[in-house]
Amino acid sequence: MQDNFIQAFKDEARELLADLEDALLEMEENPADLGIVGRVFRAMHTIKGSGAMFGFDDIAGFTHNVETVYDLVRNGELGVSKELVTLSLEARDRILAMLEAAECGAAVDQALNDRVIEAFRALVPGGCAAGAPANAHPAAAAPEPEEQEAVTYRIRFRPAPGIFCSGVNPLSLIAELQELGPCTVVAHAAAIAPLGSLEPEQCHLYWDIILTTTAGEDAINDVFIFVVDDCQLSIAVIDDGSRQDEYKKLGQILIERGDMTAQQMEELLGRQKRIGELAVEAGLVDPETVTSALLEQRHVKEVRQERQSQGAEGASSIRVAAEKLDVLVNLVGELVTVQARLSMVAQELKKHAELVSVAEEVERLTNDLRDNALDIRMLPIGATFSKFKRLVRDLSAELGKEIELTTEGAETELDKTVIEKLNDPLVHVIRNSIDHGIEIPEAREAKGKARAGTIRLSAVHSGDSVLITIKDDGAGLNADAIRAKAVERKIISPSAELSEKEIWNLIFAPGFSTAAKVTSVSGRGVGMDVVKQAIEGLRGTIDVKSSQGEGTSIMLKIPLTLAIIESLLVQIGKDRFVLPLSMVDECILHSREEIEKSHGREYLMVREKLVPYVPLRRMFRIPGAPPEIQQVVICQLEGKRFGLLVDWVIGEHQTVIKSLGRMYQQVAGMSGATILGDGSVTLILDVPTIMQLAEQAQ
Known part of the structure; x- marks a missing residue:
């Protein structure tokens, strides 16, 4: 059972570290947003407490030093800077490294950990006065208490009239309370004197605050720690979450607060008006007091309703192993x-x-x-998108560029297996956009562009596929340079006539690179060919568009799932094949007479446009004579239309994809197999490979 808890901590820690990275990058963009600072602090605090609880003392000790700095940031004693964000991201990476080292039993680079901790201590005013060792953590690694259940408190804060003279703003204290959780505040203004006799340097207000928080009563007392001698303060628990029945009546609240006595309440109950109206008319309380009590009643009711809904939601949501x-x-x-x-x-x-x-x-x-x-x-692709913010930040800093990554369609869902296999191709494309696409700030300014370049990452559903677009506003592709490099590498002949689209597709050739020198980022000719292989392995396609000086757009079309697909079942002789329905445009009849009239040219006129086709009977060397009337399955791939000539089209079919054995995995033109209803095994056609083989044969 303990192992299950430890594994749960590791899973939670990874989620927290991913959220921490997002929060740090957001904090760099919005350094004044204390909400984001609090999000960073809470992530660190949870990792520290849970780590100490489950025996990860090194993680708890390391995180404590980071948390100390962010406590200063949260209290306004230390500002958010680029240096702090960079150091925090490095600390996040060290925590992940310690977590992975604990899983595989590897050694941790303690010297690197100590360097990061010392850098954090250098940010603290006065340094590390205590002189504690780098791995020290609070109270000899005593585990942090678990997060408490939300409790609702009634707070009456009545400042002394001269509190302003001590430089205290009561509204700042109330703002601090609001950071602890949902808060309802009512100001009592009955003591304000007429304008002619008003003393403007004195405080005439007092407040009732209804606060729901998990921080505990000590956190509330900490807010008032410097004014406790200059005010009347009462804090009472009015709802600890243990009861779900209807909250107290208005009269009960007024008596409990001390605003009315039980005897006065009994006298009012004999009348017919509402208790609040009666109390005001009788001059026992002022309208603000009744309003405050009513708001308390409503606040607790809403908190209980929310707690019930969250409890129902939590009961219906469970963590399941992939x-x-x-x-x-x-x-x-x-x-x-x-x-x-x-x-x-x-x-x-x-x-x-x-x-x-x-x-x-x-x-x-x-x-x-x-x-x-x-x-x-199905998982939203946003989690994958968020990983690239760190990549863009670090790589642009390394190359001396200013680049902003924007994302759209983060809620678009894909099969988890597809998302996992998409990570590496997207990394390659984004790195290429950063290195080859976006210019240095000075070059952009010289062209009349903004100093900071933009890479836009978007995803959108399109039928049974998802379109993922990576678009930059950089220099664009240089057709002449690409062509010259392709001739130099003997990928094409000097006399080859290529369309613009065919030139762009040359960047996917193995070993192709236009980089002038080899760097840690590019120039080795490894990258875009890997992208093409990976996307085709997902039965997807790539489309490149570019404009010189304006930027490049690369669109990936990926199927939603790799497990079960809709397909088209066809037959050649006695053999049957299936191909993905997402690539099929239409089916056309083609007679033997029309084939003979074409004199060996394998083209079909479809709505006044020539479409080439591939006779699969010949390609697969299937014996026997074809029927008098065959059918051409018109497919569309990378903007091109071409056909597959088959004997018969049987119809649509739900295909459960099965991988081929090792002996057959390298067979060109086949991407897998499936089992038909009669128990026979049928091969799944690899349409992109068949098109490439046909082009090479020509």
């Missing part, structure tokens, strides 16, 4: 295959109406189960 989801989707895939077989048997035995009915019901339930199982594995 491996269990993978097993679930695999089982659903097997169920889809068996359901297809059941439907086929039912169609063959149509005279058994009851069997057909059962098969249709199973098909409906299987489809619902398939959709829900796939939805469970």
Whole structure:
């Protein structure tokens, strides 16, 4: 059981570190936002407390030193600077390194940890006066108390009339209370004298504050620690979260506060008006006092309702290991295959109406189960996008550039497996945009551009795919330089006539690079070819657009999931194949007579446009004569239309993707296999590879 708790801490720590990185980058952009500073502090505090609780004393001690600095920032004693953010990001990386070292049993670079801690201590006014060792942490690594349940307090704050003379602003104290949690504040103005006799240097107000917080009563007392002798202060717990019944009546609140006596309340209850109106008319309390009591009643009611809704939400949300989801989707895939077989048997035995009915019901339930199982594995791509903010910040600083990363469509969802495989390709593309695309600030100014370049990362759904666009406002691609480098590398011949799109696609050739010198970022010819391979491995496509001097846009089209896809089932001779339906535009009949008239030229006229096609029977060397009328499946890829000539198009099919064995993984033109309803194995066509093979053959 202890191992489960430790693993839960590791998972939570990774989530907190990811959120911490986002918060630090936001804090750099908005240094005056104390809400973001508080978010950083809370993340550090939680990591420290949980780390000490589960035996990660090195993480707890290290984080304590960082937390100390952010406590000063939170209290306004230290300002947010670029140096602090850079150091904090480095500290975040060291905490992650310690976490990973604990998992694999590796040694931690203690010298690097000490250097970071000393750098933080140097930021503290007066340095480390205590002279504590680098790994020291508070109270001999005593674990921090667990976060408390939210408790609602009633606070009456009545400052002394001369509190202004001591330089205290009561509103600042109330603002500090509001940072602790949901807060309702009522000012009592009954003691304000008429304008002619008003003493402007004295405080005539007092306040009732209803506060719901997890910080505890000590945190409330800390707010008033410097004015406790200059005010009347009362703090009382009015709701500790243990009861969910209706909160106290208005009369009970007024008696409990001491604003009315029980005897006065009994006298008023005999009348017919509302208790608040009666109390005001009787001159026992002023209207602000009644308003304050009513707001207390409403505040506690709203807090209890929110607590109930959060409790219901928490009960319906659980953490599940990714491996269990993978097993679930695999089982659903097997169920889809068996359901297809059941439907086929039912169609063959149509005279058994009851069997057909059962098969249709199973098909409906299987489809619902398939959709829900796939939805469970869908994650928003925003978590992946947020990782690149750090990449852009660090790399632009290394190259002496000013670059801003903007994101759109962070809520767009993709299968978790697809998201995991997208990370490396996106890193390569963004690094290329930073290194080759965005110019240095001086060069941008000389061209009339803003000093800071922009990289825009966006995602949007498009049918059963997601379009991810990486667009920069840099120098754009140089067609002449790309062509010259391709000729030098003997990728193309000097006399080759290429369209603009074909020139842009040369950047995906293995070993291609236009960098003048090799650096830590680029120039080794490794990058964009890896991107193309990875995207094609996801059954996706890449489209490049560029304008000299204005920037480059790279669009990736990625399928939503890799587990179960909609496909088109075709047949050649006795063999059947499937291809992804997302790439299919239409199907066209093609007779033997039309083939003979073309005199060996494999083109088809479709709405007054020539479309090349690939005879799959010949490519796959399938024996036998084709039928009199064949069909051409028109596909679209990277803006090009081309056809696949088959004997028959059978129809749409739900395809559960199965990987090929090691002996068949290198077979060109095949990306996997599936099992049909009759139990036979059918290959899945790799459409992009088939197009490339056909172009090379030409």
